[in-house]
Amino acid sequence: MSILQNVKDLVRSRSIHVSYVDVGSCNGCDIEVLACLAPRYDIEQYGIYVHNNPREADVLLVVGAFTPGWEEKLKGLWNKIPEPKAAIAIGNCPISGCVFDRRGSYVDPPVAKHIPIAAEVPGCPPRPTEILQAILSIRDSVFAEWEVKRK
Amino acid sequence: MAVSLFWYMVEFARFEWIKKFLFAKTAPLITPAHFRGFPEPTGKACQHALFCMMVCPAPGAIEVLHEGDGWKPKIHKGHCIRCGLCVEACPNGVLRSGRVLETMWDQGTSLLFSFRIAIDPDLCMGCGNCCTACPVNKLADAQMGAGGHSATDEVIMRVQGGDILVLHEEKCTGCKTCEQSCPNDAIRIARILEGIQQPIQKPSPEAGP
Ligand code: SF4
Ligand code: SF4
Ligand code: SF4
Ligand code: SF4
Numbered sequence: 001m002s003i004l005q006n007v008k009d010l011v012r013s014r015s016i017h018v019s020y021v022d023v024g025s026c027n028g029c030d031i032e033v034l035a036c037l038a039p040r041y042d043i044e045q046y047g048i049y050v051h052n053n054p055r056e057a058d059v060l061l062v063v064g065a066f067t068p069g070w071e072e073k074l075k076g077l078w079n080k081i082p083e084p085k086a087a088i089a090i091g092n093c094p095i096s097g098c099v100f101d102r103r104g105s106y107v108d109p110p111v112a113k114h115i116p117i118a119a120e121v122p123g124c125p126p127r128p129t130e131i132l133q134a135i136l137s138i139r140d141s142v143f144a145e146w147e148v149k150r151k
Numbered sequence: 152m153a154v155s156l157f158w159y160m161v162e163f164a165r166f167e168w169i170k171k172f173l174f175a176k177t178a179p180l181i182t183p184a185h186f187r188g189f190p191e192p193t194g195k196a197c198q199h200a201l202f203c204m205m206v207c208p209a210p211g212a213i214e215v216l217h218e219g220d221g222w223k224p225k226i227h228k229g230h231c232i233r234c235g236l237c238v239e240a241c242p243n244g245v246l247r248s249g250r251v252l253e254t255m256w257d258q259g260t261s262l263l264f265s266f267r268i269a270i271d272p273d274l275c276m277g278c279g280n281c282c283t284a285c286p287v288n289k290l291a292d293a294q295m296g297a298g299g300h301s302a303t304d305e306v307i308m309r310v311q312g313g314d315i316l317v318l319h320e321e322k323c324t325g326c327k328t329c330e331q332s333c334p335n336d337a338i339r340i341a342r343i344l345e346g347i348q349q350p351i352q353k354p355s356p357e358a359g360p
Pocket of ligand 4: 270275
Protein backbone atom coordinates (compact mmCIF):
# COMPACT_ATOMS: atom_id res chain seq x y z
CA MET A 1 0.00 0.00 0.00
CA SER A 2 1.41 3.36 -0.98
CA ILE A 3 2.15 6.20 1.38
CA LEU A 4 -0.41 8.29 -0.45
CA GLN A 5 -3.05 5.70 0.39
CA ASN A 6 -2.01 5.79 4.06
CA VAL A 7 -2.34 9.54 4.14
CA LYS A 8 -5.75 9.35 2.48
CA ASP A 9 -6.95 6.74 4.97
CA LEU A 10 -5.73 8.81 7.90
CA VAL A 11 -7.41 11.95 6.66
CA ARG A 12 -10.65 10.19 5.78
CA SER A 13 -10.87 8.51 9.17
CA ARG A 14 -10.62 11.89 10.92
CA SER A 15 -12.85 13.85 8.57
CA ILE A 16 -16.24 12.40 7.85
CA HIS A 17 -18.79 14.77 6.48
CA VAL A 18 -22.35 13.87 7.25
CA SER A 19 -25.54 14.93 5.58
CA TYR A 20 -28.92 13.84 6.85
CA VAL A 21 -32.25 13.55 5.13
CA ASP A 22 -35.65 13.10 6.69
CA VAL A 23 -37.86 11.00 4.41
CA GLY A 24 -40.94 11.17 6.59
CA SER A 25 -40.12 10.72 10.25
CA CYS A 26 -41.92 11.80 13.39
CA ASN A 27 -38.95 14.09 14.16
CA GLY A 28 -37.79 11.87 17.03
CA CYS A 29 -34.74 10.57 15.24
CA ASP A 30 -33.88 14.01 13.84
CA ILE A 31 -33.67 15.31 17.38
CA GLU A 32 -31.34 12.48 18.34
CA VAL A 33 -29.10 13.25 15.36
CA LEU A 34 -29.04 16.88 16.47
CA ALA A 35 -28.24 15.77 20.02
CA CYS A 36 -25.05 14.24 18.63
CA LEU A 37 -23.91 17.78 17.86
CA ALA A 38 -24.44 18.97 21.42
CA PRO A 39 -21.52 19.15 23.87
CA ARG A 40 -22.66 16.05 25.73
CA TYR A 41 -21.95 13.81 22.74
CA ASP A 42 -19.82 16.21 20.69
CA ILE A 43 -19.71 14.44 17.35
CA GLU A 44 -16.93 16.74 16.13
CA GLN A 45 -14.39 15.32 18.57
CA TYR A 46 -14.34 12.27 16.31
CA GLY A 47 -13.83 14.38 13.23
CA ILE A 48 -17.41 14.00 12.07
CA TYR A 49 -18.97 17.16 10.67
CA VAL A 50 -22.63 17.66 9.91
CA HIS A 51 -23.37 20.15 7.20
CA ASN A 52 -26.19 18.85 5.21
CA ASN A 53 -24.92 19.31 1.72
CA PRO A 54 -24.96 16.03 -0.20
CA ARG A 55 -22.26 17.18 -2.62
CA GLU A 56 -19.82 17.51 0.26
CA ALA A 57 -20.97 14.48 2.21
CA ASP A 58 -19.36 11.10 2.83
CA VAL A 59 -22.15 9.65 4.92
CA LEU A 60 -25.88 10.09 4.43
CA LEU A 61 -28.07 9.54 7.47
CA VAL A 62 -31.55 8.53 6.38
CA VAL A 63 -34.34 9.18 8.86
CA GLY A 64 -38.01 8.31 8.39
CA ALA A 65 -40.30 5.75 6.88
CA PHE A 66 -40.14 6.83 3.21
CA THR A 67 -43.25 8.73 2.19
CA PRO A 68 -44.32 8.85 -1.50
CA GLY A 69 -42.92 12.37 -1.96
CA TRP A 70 -39.41 10.95 -1.80
CA GLU A 71 -39.95 8.41 -4.57
CA GLU A 72 -37.79 10.19 -7.18
CA LYS A 73 -35.90 12.53 -4.91
CA LEU A 74 -33.94 10.23 -2.61
CA LYS A 75 -32.26 8.42 -5.48
CA GLY A 76 -31.14 11.73 -7.02
CA LEU A 77 -29.85 12.93 -3.69
CA TRP A 78 -27.86 9.71 -3.27
CA ASN A 79 -26.34 10.09 -6.73
CA LYS A 80 -25.14 13.59 -5.87
CA ILE A 81 -22.89 12.30 -3.10
CA PRO A 82 -19.34 11.75 -4.37
CA GLU A 83 -17.66 8.37 -3.88
CA PRO A 84 -16.67 6.90 -1.45
CA LYS A 85 -20.02 7.14 0.29
CA ALA A 86 -22.29 5.24 2.61
CA ALA A 87 -25.88 5.56 3.80
CA ILE A 88 -26.94 4.73 7.34
CA ALA A 89 -30.56 4.06 8.27
CA ILE A 90 -31.28 5.83 11.56
CA GLY A 91 -34.13 4.44 13.65
CA ASN A 92 -36.75 1.80 13.08
CA CYS A 93 -38.54 3.84 10.40
CA PRO A 94 -36.13 3.35 7.49
CA ILE A 95 -35.60 -0.29 8.54
CA SER A 96 -39.17 -1.48 8.99
CA GLY A 97 -41.54 1.49 8.95
CA CYS A 98 -41.78 1.27 12.75
CA VAL A 99 -45.27 1.99 14.06
CA PHE A 100 -46.34 3.60 10.78
CA ASP A 101 -46.12 0.45 8.65
CA ARG A 102 -49.75 -0.54 8.94
CA ARG A 103 -52.46 -1.60 6.55
CA GLY A 104 -53.48 1.30 4.31
CA SER A 105 -50.58 3.58 5.26
CA TYR A 106 -48.65 5.31 2.51
CA VAL A 107 -45.13 4.70 3.74
CA ASP A 108 -42.90 2.42 1.68
CA PRO A 109 -40.16 0.97 3.88
CA PRO A 110 -37.46 -0.30 3.97
CA VAL A 111 -35.32 2.47 2.54
CA ALA A 112 -32.81 -0.24 1.45
CA LYS A 113 -35.23 -0.85 -1.45
CA HIS A 114 -34.43 2.59 -2.79
CA ILE A 115 -30.75 3.25 -2.03
CA PRO A 116 -28.02 0.91 -0.71
CA ILE A 117 -27.81 1.03 3.08
CA ALA A 118 -24.46 0.27 4.72
CA ALA A 119 -25.59 0.14 8.35
CA GLU A 120 -28.79 0.17 10.33
CA VAL A 121 -29.31 1.65 13.77
CA PRO A 122 -32.45 0.18 15.35
CA GLY A 123 -34.38 2.00 18.06
CA CYS A 124 -37.24 4.43 18.24
CA PRO A 125 -35.37 6.67 18.45
CA PRO A 126 -31.83 5.29 18.71
CA ARG A 127 -29.58 6.95 21.29
CA PRO A 128 -26.98 9.46 20.13
CA THR A 129 -24.28 7.06 21.32
CA GLU A 130 -25.65 4.36 19.02
CA ILE A 131 -25.74 6.75 16.06
CA LEU A 132 -22.14 7.77 16.78
CA GLN A 133 -21.03 4.16 17.04
CA ALA A 134 -22.67 3.32 13.72
CA ILE A 135 -20.91 6.16 11.91
CA LEU A 136 -17.58 5.20 13.47
CA SER A 137 -18.06 1.49 12.77
CA ILE A 138 -18.58 1.89 9.02
CA ARG A 139 -15.65 4.28 8.80
CA ASP A 140 -13.04 1.59 8.25
CA SER A 141 -15.05 -0.78 6.13
CA VAL A 142 -16.20 1.89 3.68
CA PHE A 143 -13.50 4.54 3.55
CA ALA A 144 -10.22 2.74 4.33
CA GLU A 145 -8.29 1.67 1.22
CA TRP A 146 -11.15 2.72 -0.98
CA GLU A 147 -8.96 3.19 -4.08
CA VAL A 148 -7.45 -0.28 -3.56
CA LYS A 149 -10.80 -1.96 -3.10
CA ARG A 150 -12.29 -0.25 -6.14
CA LYS A 151 -9.80 -1.84 -8.51
CA MET B 152 -10.07 47.94 17.24
CA ALA B 153 -6.42 47.02 16.83
CA VAL B 154 -6.05 46.69 20.60
CA SER B 155 -8.98 44.40 21.01
CA LEU B 156 -7.80 42.28 18.11
CA PHE B 157 -4.41 42.05 19.79
CA TRP B 158 -5.89 40.78 23.06
CA TYR B 159 -8.06 38.43 21.13
CA MET B 160 -4.98 36.85 19.57
CA VAL B 161 -3.18 36.77 22.91
CA GLU B 162 -6.08 34.84 24.42
CA PHE B 163 -5.77 32.18 21.74
CA ALA B 164 -2.02 31.98 22.14
CA ARG B 165 -2.27 30.96 25.79
CA PHE B 166 -0.72 27.54 26.47
CA GLU B 167 -3.78 26.22 28.37
CA TRP B 168 -6.08 27.22 25.57
CA ILE B 169 -4.01 25.46 22.91
CA LYS B 170 -3.70 22.37 25.10
CA LYS B 171 -7.45 22.27 25.65
CA PHE B 172 -8.13 22.83 21.99
CA LEU B 173 -5.91 19.95 20.90
CA PHE B 174 -6.45 17.37 23.63
CA ALA B 175 -9.89 17.99 25.16
CA LYS B 176 -12.08 14.89 25.18
CA THR B 177 -15.58 14.47 26.43
CA ALA B 178 -16.18 11.78 29.02
CA PRO B 179 -16.52 8.27 27.58
CA LEU B 180 -20.04 7.56 26.43
CA ILE B 181 -21.54 4.85 28.58
CA THR B 182 -25.18 3.84 28.48
CA PRO B 183 -26.37 3.78 32.10
CA ALA B 184 -27.74 0.43 33.29
CA HIS B 185 -31.18 1.87 34.06
CA PHE B 186 -31.81 2.87 30.42
CA ARG B 187 -34.44 0.70 28.78
CA GLY B 188 -32.71 -1.42 26.18
CA PHE B 189 -34.16 -4.09 23.96
CA PRO B 190 -35.85 -6.63 26.27
CA GLU B 191 -33.63 -9.53 27.27
CA PRO B 192 -34.52 -12.94 28.69
CA THR B 193 -34.31 -13.32 32.46
CA GLY B 194 -34.03 -17.10 32.18
CA LYS B 195 -37.51 -17.84 33.54
CA ALA B 196 -39.59 -20.29 31.50
CA CYS B 197 -42.05 -18.82 29.01
CA GLN B 198 -45.57 -20.19 29.60
CA HIS B 199 -46.87 -19.13 26.17
CA ALA B 200 -49.43 -16.65 27.51
CA LEU B 201 -48.58 -14.43 24.51
CA PHE B 202 -49.43 -11.28 26.50
CA CYS B 203 -46.21 -9.73 25.21
CA MET B 204 -47.42 -10.05 21.62
CA MET B 205 -50.87 -8.75 22.54
CA VAL B 206 -49.57 -5.63 24.28
CA CYS B 207 -46.78 -4.74 21.85
CA PRO B 208 -47.57 -1.48 20.01
CA ALA B 209 -45.03 -1.94 17.20
CA PRO B 210 -45.95 -4.21 14.27
CA GLY B 211 -43.74 -7.28 14.05
CA ALA B 212 -41.59 -6.44 17.07
CA ILE B 213 -42.03 -9.58 19.16
CA GLU B 214 -42.76 -13.21 18.37
CA VAL B 215 -42.97 -16.21 20.66
CA LEU B 216 -41.15 -19.04 18.94
CA HIS B 217 -40.77 -22.71 19.70
CA GLU B 218 -37.33 -23.48 21.02
CA GLY B 219 -36.26 -26.89 22.26
CA ASP B 220 -39.00 -28.13 24.59
CA GLY B 221 -40.50 -24.75 25.32
CA TRP B 222 -41.22 -21.31 24.00
CA LYS B 223 -39.12 -18.25 23.82
CA PRO B 224 -39.98 -14.63 22.98
CA LYS B 225 -37.84 -13.18 20.23
CA ILE B 226 -37.44 -9.41 19.85
CA HIS B 227 -36.94 -8.09 16.34
CA LYS B 228 -34.61 -5.11 16.36
CA GLY B 229 -35.64 -2.55 13.79
CA HIS B 230 -39.25 -3.07 14.84
CA CYS B 231 -39.06 -2.87 18.65
CA ILE B 232 -39.42 0.65 20.07
CA ARG B 233 -38.06 -0.30 23.54
CA CYS B 234 -41.26 0.73 25.28
CA GLY B 235 -40.94 -2.05 27.85
CA LEU B 236 -44.64 -2.94 27.79
CA CYS B 237 -43.93 -6.62 27.05
CA VAL B 238 -41.76 -6.74 30.17
CA GLU B 239 -44.64 -5.36 32.20
CA ALA B 240 -47.33 -7.52 30.63
CA CYS B 241 -45.57 -10.88 30.97
CA PRO B 242 -47.13 -12.66 33.95
CA ASN B 243 -44.05 -14.87 34.40
CA GLY B 244 -41.27 -12.28 34.34
CA VAL B 245 -39.59 -13.84 31.31
CA LEU B 246 -38.22 -10.55 29.98
CA ARG B 247 -36.30 -7.73 31.55
CA SER B 248 -35.37 -4.27 30.36
CA GLY B 249 -33.68 -1.48 32.28
CA ARG B 250 -35.31 -1.23 35.70
CA VAL B 251 -38.86 -1.91 34.54
CA LEU B 252 -39.20 -5.13 36.57
CA GLU B 253 -37.60 -3.62 39.67
CA THR B 254 -39.96 -0.62 39.54
CA MET B 255 -42.95 -2.93 39.17
CA TRP B 256 -41.95 -4.95 42.25
CA ASP B 257 -41.14 -1.79 44.13
CA GLN B 258 -44.48 -0.14 43.46
CA GLY B 259 -46.70 -3.20 43.22
CA THR B 260 -47.90 -2.38 39.72
CA SER B 261 -48.76 -4.82 36.97
CA LEU B 262 -50.62 -5.03 33.71
CA LEU B 263 -53.56 -7.39 33.79
CA PHE B 264 -55.15 -8.88 30.70
CA SER B 265 -58.72 -10.15 30.65
CA PHE B 266 -60.85 -11.29 27.74
CA ARG B 267 -64.52 -10.88 26.93
CA ILE B 268 -66.41 -12.98 24.42
CA ALA B 269 -69.14 -11.20 22.47
CA ILE B 270 -71.36 -13.15 20.10
CA ASP B 271 -73.88 -11.42 17.91
CA PRO B 272 -77.00 -13.64 18.12
CA ASP B 273 -78.34 -12.30 14.81
CA LEU B 274 -75.21 -13.34 12.92
CA CYS B 275 -74.45 -16.61 14.73
CA MET B 276 -75.95 -19.65 13.04
CA GLY B 277 -74.87 -22.19 15.64
CA CYS B 278 -72.43 -24.04 13.40
CA GLY B 279 -70.02 -24.67 16.27
CA ASN B 280 -66.86 -23.89 14.32
CA CYS B 281 -65.62 -21.62 17.08
CA CYS B 282 -66.16 -24.27 19.77
CA THR B 283 -64.22 -26.87 17.81
CA ALA B 284 -61.43 -24.46 16.90
CA CYS B 285 -60.84 -23.19 20.44
CA PRO B 286 -57.67 -24.77 21.87
CA VAL B 287 -58.94 -24.45 25.45
CA ASN B 288 -62.07 -26.40 24.53
CA LYS B 289 -59.85 -29.04 23.00
CA LEU B 290 -58.06 -29.52 26.32
CA ALA B 291 -61.28 -29.53 28.34
CA ASP B 292 -63.12 -31.95 26.07
CA ALA B 293 -61.02 -33.92 23.63
CA GLN B 294 -64.15 -35.60 22.32
CA MET B 295 -65.71 -32.43 20.97
CA GLY B 296 -66.25 -32.87 17.25
CA ALA B 297 -67.71 -30.82 14.45
CA GLY B 298 -70.94 -29.18 15.57
CA GLY B 299 -69.48 -28.04 18.87
CA HIS B 300 -71.59 -30.25 21.12
CA SER B 301 -70.08 -31.25 24.42
CA ALA B 302 -71.16 -33.30 27.42
CA THR B 303 -68.97 -31.44 29.89
CA ASP B 304 -69.52 -28.06 31.50
CA GLU B 305 -65.82 -27.38 31.59
CA VAL B 306 -65.61 -26.02 28.03
CA ILE B 307 -65.57 -22.26 27.37
CA MET B 308 -68.57 -22.48 25.03
CA ARG B 309 -70.62 -25.08 23.29
CA VAL B 310 -73.59 -25.37 20.97
CA GLN B 311 -76.76 -26.25 22.81
CA GLY B 312 -80.14 -26.53 21.12
CA GLY B 313 -78.84 -24.90 17.94
CA ASP B 314 -77.54 -21.86 19.82
CA ILE B 315 -74.12 -20.98 21.10
CA LEU B 316 -73.76 -20.85 24.89
CA VAL B 317 -70.79 -19.32 26.67
CA LEU B 318 -70.10 -21.11 29.96
CA HIS B 319 -66.62 -20.11 31.11
CA GLU B 320 -65.58 -16.75 29.74
CA GLU B 321 -62.80 -16.55 32.34
CA LYS B 322 -60.95 -19.49 30.78
CA CYS B 323 -60.46 -17.70 27.49
CA THR B 324 -56.80 -17.01 26.71
CA GLY B 325 -57.52 -14.35 24.10
CA CYS B 326 -55.97 -16.25 21.20
CA LYS B 327 -58.76 -15.22 18.77
CA THR B 328 -58.66 -18.58 16.94
CA CYS B 329 -62.45 -18.65 17.17
CA GLU B 330 -62.74 -15.26 15.42
CA GLN B 331 -60.84 -16.61 12.45
CA SER B 332 -62.90 -19.77 12.19
CA CYS B 333 -66.31 -18.09 12.31
CA PRO B 334 -67.84 -17.90 8.82
CA ASN B 335 -70.14 -15.01 9.78
CA ASP B 336 -67.83 -12.80 11.87
CA ALA B 337 -70.33 -13.34 14.65
CA ILE B 338 -67.87 -13.92 17.49
CA ARG B 339 -65.60 -11.17 18.72
CA ILE B 340 -63.01 -11.36 21.47
CA ALA B 341 -62.18 -8.18 23.34
CA ARG B 342 -58.74 -8.04 24.91
CA ILE B 343 -58.94 -5.74 27.93
CA LEU B 344 -55.74 -4.42 29.46
CA GLU B 345 -55.84 -2.87 32.91
CA GLY B 346 -53.04 -1.30 34.84
CA ILE B 347 -53.39 -2.22 38.51
CA GLN B 348 -51.53 -1.26 41.64
CA GLN B 349 -51.64 -3.25 44.81
CA PRO B 350 -50.66 -1.88 48.20
CA ILE B 351 -47.13 -2.96 49.01
CA GLN B 352 -46.67 -5.08 52.11
CA LYS B 353 -44.05 -3.10 53.98
CA PRO B 354 -42.43 -5.24 56.72
CA SER B 355 -43.62 -3.78 60.04
CA PRO B 356 -40.93 -2.62 62.46
CA GLU B 357 -42.32 -4.65 65.44
CA ALA B 358 -42.26 -7.95 63.60
CA GLY B 359 -38.48 -8.10 63.75
CA PRO B 360 -36.32 -10.06 61.38
S1 SF4 C 1 -37.92 5.41 14.44
FE1 SF4 C 1 -39.37 6.18 15.96
S2 SF4 C 1 -38.48 8.13 16.66
FE2 SF4 C 1 -37.47 7.60 14.71
S3 SF4 C 1 -38.66 8.66 13.15
FE3 SF4 C 1 -39.49 6.57 13.34
S4 SF4 C 1 -41.19 6.75 14.81
FE4 SF4 C 1 -39.94 8.61 14.99
S1 SF4 D 1 -40.36 -3.31 24.20
FE1 SF4 D 1 -42.34 -2.58 23.37
S2 SF4 D 1 -42.02 -2.56 21.15
FE2 SF4 D 1 -40.37 -3.81 21.99
S3 SF4 D 1 -41.16 -5.91 21.87
FE3 SF4 D 1 -41.67 -5.13 23.92
S4 SF4 D 1 -43.76 -4.30 23.74
FE4 SF4 D 1 -42.94 -4.54 21.63
S1 SF4 E 1 -60.03 -16.46 21.97
FE1 SF4 E 1 -59.04 -18.48 21.91
S2 SF4 E 1 -59.36 -19.28 23.99
FE2 SF4 E 1 -60.80 -17.57 23.75
S3 SF4 E 1 -62.69 -18.52 23.08
FE3 SF4 E 1 -61.61 -17.91 21.22
S4 SF4 E 1 -60.43 -19.70 20.60
FE4 SF4 E 1 -61.07 -20.04 22.72
S1 SF4 F 1 -68.38 -20.04 14.44
FE1 SF4 F 1 -69.56 -18.12 14.39
S2 SF4 F 1 -71.55 -18.75 13.50
FE2 SF4 F 1 -70.52 -20.64 14.13
S3 SF4 F 1 -71.27 -20.99 16.23
FE3 SF4 F 1 -69.38 -19.83 16.44
S4 SF4 F 1 -70.04 -17.68 16.55
FE4 SF4 F 1 -71.77 -18.87 15.73
